[in-house]
Amino acid sequence: MKNLPFTLILLIIAAILSVTSCHPINKEKYFEEGVSKLLATYRDATIKDVSYKLSFSIPEGKDAPVTGEAVIDFSLTSKHEPVVIDFRVSQDYIHSLLVNGKAADLSAINGHIIIDKKDLTKNFNRIELSFRAGDLSLNRNEDFLYTLFVPDRASTAFPCFDQPDIKARFNLTLDMPSGYRAMSNSPAVSNDTTDSKVTVRFSETKPISTYLFAFAAGKFELVEKEINGVTMEMLHRETRPGYIENNADEIFKLHYNSLKWLEDYTQVPYPFDKFGFVLIPSFQYSGMEHPGSIYYRASSLLLDELPTLNEKLSRASLIAHETSHIWYGDLVTMKWFDDVWLKEVFAGYMSDKIVSPDFPGINHELRFLLSRFPAAYAVDRTRGTNPIIQELDNLKNAGSLYGAIIYNKAPVVMQQLEKLTGQDGLRYGLQVYLKEYSWGNARWDDLIAILGKVTRKPLEEWSRMWVREAGMPILKPVVTRQQEGFKVTFSEDDPAGTIRHWPQTLNVMVITRTDTVTGEVTPADNKSFILTEEDPLCIIPDNSGRAYGTFIFDSITAGYLTQYINEFADPLLRGILWVNMYENLVNGMIAPAAFYKTIFTALESENDLQLRNYLAGIFSSVFWDFLSDAERDSVATRAEKMVWLKVLQTDDPAVQRTWFSLYRNIAITEDGIRNLGKTWESTLLPGGLKLSEDELCTLTLTMVLKGYGNAEKIITGQRGRITGNDRLLRFDFVVPSVSSDQTVRDAFFSSLGDPVNREHEPWVIEALGYLHHPMVAKRSEKYILPSLEMLEEIKSTGDIFFPGNWVTTTLAGHHTAEARATVEDFLDKHPDYPADLKLKILQAADHLFRQQAIEKRP
Numbered sequence: 001m002k003n004l005p006f007t008l009i010l011l012i013i014a015a016i017l018s019v020t021s022c023h024p025i026n027k028e029k030y031f032e033e034g035v036s037k038l039l040a041t042y043r044d045a046t047i048k049d050v051s052y053k054l055s056f057s058i059p060e061g062k063d064a065p066v067t068g069e070a071v072i073d074f075s076l077t078s079k080h081e082p083v084v085i086d087f088r089v090s091q092d093y094i095h096s097l098l099v100n101g102k103a104a105d106l107s108a109i110n111g112h113i114i115i116d117k118k119d120l121t122k123n124f125n126r127i128e129l130s131f132r133a134g135d136l137s138l139n140r141n142e143d144f145l146y147t148l149f150v151p152d153r154a155s156t157a158f159p160c161f162d163q164p165d166i167k168a169r170f171n172l173t174l175d176m177p178s179g180y181r182a183m184s185n186s187p188a189v190s191n192d193t194t195d196s197k198v199t200v201r202f203s204e205t206k207p208i209s210t211y212l213f214a215f216a217a218g219k220f221e222l223v224e225k226e227i228n229g230v231t232m233e234m235l236h237r238e239t240r241p242g243y244i245e246n247n248a249d250e251i252f253k254l255h256y257n258s259l260k261w262l263e264d265y266t267q268v269p270y271p272f273d274k275f276g277f278v279l280i281p282s283f284q285y286s287g288m289e290h291p292g293s294i295y296y297r298a299s300s301l302l303l304d305e306l307p308t309l310n311e312k313l314s315r316a317s318l319i320a321h322e323t324s325h326i327w328y329g330d331l332v333t334m335k336w337f338d339d340v341w342l343k344e345v346f347a348g349y350m351s352d353k354i355v356s357p358d359f360p361g362i363n364h365e366l367r368f369l370l371s372r373f374p375a376a377y378a379v380d381r382t383r384g385t386n387p388i389i390q391e392l393d394n395l396k397n398a399g400s401l402y403g404a405i406i407y408n409k410a411p412v413v414m415q416q417l418e419k420l421t422g423q424d425g426l427r428y429g430l431q432v433y434l435k436e437y438s439w440g441n442a443r444w445d446d447l448i449a450i451l452g453k454v455t456r457k458p459l460e461e462w463s464r465m466w467v468r469e470a471g472m473p474i475l476k477p478v479v480t481r482q483q484e485g486f487k488v489t490f491s492e493d494d495p496a497g498t499i500r501h502w503p504q505t506l507n508v509m510v511i512t513r514t515d516t517v518t519g520e521v522t523p524a525d526n527k528s529f530i531l532t533e534e535d536p537l538c539i540i541p542d543n544s545g546r547a548y549g550t551f552i553f554d555s556i557t558a559g560y561l562t563q564y565i566n567e568f569a570d571p572l573l574r575g576i577l578w579v580n581m582y583e584n585l586v587n588g589m590i591a592p593a594a595f596y597k598t599i600f601t602a603l604e605s606e607n608d609l610q611l612r613n614y615l616a617g618i619f620s621s622v623f624w625d626f627l628s629d630a631e632r633d634s635v636a637t638r639a640e641k642m643v644w645l646k647v648l649q650t651d652d653p654a655v656q657r658t659w660f661s662l663y664r665n666i667a668i669t670e671d672g673i674r675n676l677g678k679t680w681e682s683t684l685l686p687g688g689l690k691l692s693e694d695e696l697c698t699l700t701l702t703m704v705l706k707g708y709g710n711a712e713k714i715i716t717g718q719r720g721r722i723t724g725n726d727r728l729l730r731f732d733f734v735v736p737s738v739s740s741d742q743t744v745r746d747a748f749f750s751s752l753g754d755p756v757n758r759e760h761e762p763w764v765i766e767a768l769g770y771l772h773h774p775m776v777a778k779r780s781e782k783y784i785l786p787s788l789e790m791l792e793e794i795k796s797t798g799d800i801f802f803p804g805n806w807v808t809t810t811l812a813g814h815h816t817a818e819a820r821a822t823v824e825d826f827l828d829k830h831p832d833y834p835a836d837l838k839l840k841i842l843q844a845a846d847h848l849f850r851q852q853a854i855e856k857r858p
């Protein structure tokens with residue numbers, strides 16, 4: 001409890017008093033399923049010095065039970081209430097229970113084991129259990145498994161106090177079939193092998209939260225590397241020749257660089273006992289930051305030959321992101337998951353800083369803009385948006401907190417914070433914060449208090465609007481003619497219909513016939529304005545790339561930009577304008593046909609690689625989501641010609657692959673599809689560049705979806721080309737989603753009703769993408785309602801990003817009034833629908849509602 005701010009101590013005392021002496025504790029909340037905030041607060045205040053001794057017996061295959069034993073040691077500061085241990089399995093999974101050495105009757109409710117007060121002592125207590133582990137978060141496969149416990153899933157596998165602020169030391173032993181290797185948070189201290197099994201014992205961990213405890217075991221290969229005295233271990237299952245050889249050195253180097261950078265920035269040496277990572281095929285996330293044992297999706301690190309700059313940069317950023325979490329998240333952890341954004345924003349902020357020096361040829365401001373703003377806007381513009389800090393009454397709902405607001409808006413807000421505090425002020429504040437809360441937990445308000453103190457800047461109002469409020473302002477230029485010239489200000493509207501003011505300054509640029517004038521403007525402040533002599537031809541709301549909001553163009557600016565946007569010399573400014581142009585398209589201020597014309601020219605001529613990749617994305621978006629079928633058909637031939645010419649003309653392999661992937665995406669004419677067929681046959685791009693196995697799988701599926709002549713032949717042909725069982729399983733899983741046979745698609749969709757068939761979430765999402773592709777969306781409309789009806793169950797069985805990805809991928813390709821009506825009906829008929837999931841639906845269906853609003857406009 002040391003180092004807690006005085007107010008926090010008072011709050012905790014108040015909480016204890018309120019739940020123990022003054023008022024009887026709310027038993028319903030205390031024993032509620034999941035971990036209620038009340039239970040968490042009470043346990044945090046009364047349970048101390050926790051350690052777990054855990055052993056698991058892992059059988060061969062994926063079906064026989066995993067069994068385990070747990071010894072939980074802790075001390076108590078109060079015996080007012082029974083102790084609640086979380087273990088979310090059916091009762092017959094619990095084989096025996098000892099409390100302080102004596103056999104105890106099992107009392108279990110709502111996924112909790114209740115330990116009677118009379119069996120406990122006020123100081124040291126020991127609970128011993130033998131049990132069968134629940135499979136839900138063990139991710140079991142034929143010859144490997146891995147745990148994934150974030151945010152509250154540890155208690156599905158073993159009994160524990162499953163909340164982030166009861167940090168504990170873990171002592172793990174694994175019994176596994178021979179031939180298995182394992183990795184966990186701490187180093188293995190013994191490894192006993194007999195003919196049939198291996199027993200690995202790991203040393204005691206440093207104090208960590210339950211969601212960070214992890215182990216992976218199975219048929220893995222081990223690669224070790226030492227760089228300047230830092231030893232790193234990597235487990236993988238890669239079988240394709242060349243992939244480890246071509247990537248391993250770079251992967252180790254990127255980790256080493258990140259570690260050293262963070263040690264320097266934080267002035268805190270790497271705090272855990274060893275450093276390792278596991279490459280998992282089809283891992284649910286890109287990465288997960290378990291200390292000592294980071295997990296990655298294998299394909300995010302093992303790049304194909306001749307990777308694109310984007311792929312290299314994404315890999316470096318991912319490694320820097322997960323490594324940053326060791327300090328921000330693992331060493332200092334959020335108190336409650338409502339502050340989960342805090343660890344994410346710092347991991348993102350650090351990773352941008354770490355990666356920049358290694359890619360000197362990249363415009364990093366542009367990269368920040370393009371990687372954060374569009375994704376943040378995509379959620380923040382919707383009725384389903386949420387503030388960065390969200391209320392969380394029970395940990396079982398923590399998964400719903402994750403999303404673009406945390407991953408993409410929060411970094412933008414952090415950029416603003418850095419501007420307010422200065423880089424050095426922020427760094428110093430973060431060092432104080434890490435020092436003060438090492439091995440413990442902290443809240444956002446704790447950090448803001450430190451930053452306010454070290455920088456002497458008032459940050460509360462800024463924090464309240466940007467961090468605790470949902471949504472973003474709608475900003476429109478207001479031009480008034482005055483005696484001295486034209487005065488440009490900005491109005492600020494609150495999309496929620498209330499009056500809120502988001503503190504920020506715009507760096508406005510106004511272009512007139514003969515002049516360009518720039519200056520700072522504070523929205524909704526009449527005293528801050530720009531003055532021009534002539535009437536404005538183009539008002540650029542912000543040219544710094546920091547301002548955040550929906551910037552609606554006036555019609556003169558919209559006209560100017562659709563004509564001249566490609567003539568702005570600065571790539572960052574072009575990026576800012578394109579991001580705003582797209583928002584104006586979404587808001588109906590620019591017609592799709594006019595937008596398409598402008599972006600066609602831009603894509604043809606854009607030289608900046610990052611910007612071109614972004615343009616390729618919105619080109620595909622306007623092509624599929626905004627043009628009508630007739631408009632699309634009328635532009636298709638010319639679009640294919642332009643993109644194919646780019647494929648032919650480039651001699652850079654990475655660039656050629658990017659162009660080809662756009663071509664594959666937009667090709668719909670007979671010629672275009674025939675061209676895809678030729679590429680598929682030869683497996684080569686013009687000039688002889690070989691497509692990777694993944695690219696060929698995607699090409700095959702796309703061709704079948706688009707009705708290429710002999711589907712069976714190319715599916716069989718592609719199966720024959722696939723090396724590696726994991727990849728073949730994935731391909732076979734996805735194939736039915738592109739079938740032209742309705743019964744096959746129906747059977748596939750109904751198979752998703754069984755959670756077992758949803759275990760490989762990235763496979764499911766890939767298949768849904770094909771199933772609901774705009775080209776075939778009409779035939780898949782009937783899956784929308786059952787998909788919405790499944791959402792609650794998806795949430796309870798799936799990992800954190802799955803419900804959002806499920807509903808987003810389901811709705812993205814649909815644009816009809818019928819699809820919209822299905823969603824509206826569903827929401828109308830479920831007035832008491834869980835709020836978190838309702839928001840996900842509103843986010844995913846925004847384009848449907850918006851389309852209606854635009855159509856209704858006079």
Ligand SMILES: [Zn+2]
Nearest residue numbers: 321325344347
């Ligand atoms: Zn993260």
